[in-house]
Amino acid sequence: NAGVTQTPKFQVLKTGQSMTLQCAQDMNHNSMYWYRQDPGMGLRLIYYSASEGTTDKGEVPNGYNVSRLNKREFSLRLESAAPSQTSVYFCASSEPDRNYGYTFGSGTRLTVV
Amino acid sequence: GENVEQHPSTLSVQEGDSAVIKCTYSDSASNYFPWYKQELGKRPQLIIDIRSNVGEKKDQRIAVTLNKTAKHFSLHITETQPEDSAVYFCAASTDFGNEKLTFGTGTRLTIIP
Numbered sequence: 001n002a003g004v005t006q007t008p009k010f011q012v013l014k015t016g017q018s019m020t021l022q023c024a025q026d027m028n029h030n031s032m033y034w035y036r037q038d039p040g041m042g043l044r045l046i047y048y049s050a051s052e053g054t055t056d057k058g059e060v061p062n063g064y065n066v067s068r069l070n071k072r073e074f075s076l077r078l079e080s081a082a083p084s085q086t087s088v089y090f091c092a093s094s095e096p097d098r099n100y101g102y103t104f105g106s107g108t109r110l111t112v113v
Numbered sequence: 114g115e116n117v118e119q120h121p122s123t124l125s126v127q128e129g130d131s132a133v134i135k136c137t138y139s140d141s142a143s144n145y146f147p148w149y150k151q152e153l154g155k156r157p158q159l160i161i162d163i164r165s166n167v168g169e170k171k172d173q174r175i176a177v178t179l180n181k182t183a184k185h186f187s188l189h190i191t192e193t194q195p196e197d198s199a200v201y202f203c204a205a206s207t208d209f210g211n212e213k214l215t216f217g218t219g220t221r222l223t224i225i226p
Contacts, residue, residue, distance in 0.1 A: 033213065042202060042218040101147045101159035
């Protein structure tokens with residue numbers, strides 16, 4: 001039982017390049033989330049998906065797109081990376097009504113130069 | 114939307130002493146308040162949570178208190194140990210956690226041996 005798996009763990013991009021961060025969970029959770037973590041700013045929600053086939057913007061969605069490919073997978077895409085997107089990205093999942101809180105992935109450290 | 118403020122941003126306590134971290138929230142509809150612990154280089158992990166229908170919850174050396182009238186909640190760690198050193202995040206959500214979490218900015222707790 002792997003929980004939430006994120007790939008890659010580290011990535012360096014040049015400004016303007018694109019990439020997709022992958023996230024998969026094996027807990028049969030309905031809800032999935034993408035957060036970014038920056039020093040002194042906590043965890044800020046980028047996008048979330050309450051169920052398969054639905055996605056909604058969070059607090060900081062600009063410059064990102066997401067795809068809820070199926071119940072297990074929720075990917076985050078940077079179409080044209082900018083230095084301001086240098087951050088640690090966490091995927092998380094949860095199951096409403098179980099009240100067990102979020103299960104986070106191990107994170108992706110992204111640097112845009 | 115919800116706004117969660119967390120204080121202090123850093124906290125150092127002697128081993129064996131108690132630590133208290135406080136959070137305030139803005140949305141009176143919030144009714145689920147989890148706390149996450151993040152060790153250096155690791156993912157955040159849920160350590161305790163509380164719903165708005167109770168005022169206090171304990172789990173061994175950790176307790177959370179909630180004051181709905183004042184819209185604040187606190188994390189209390191007693192008999193602190195070196196392994197308690199980490200960054201702690203509070204969060205708030207409506208619908209008892211069935212909605213997305215809004216996180217505070219984090220408190221870096223250092224336990225001095």
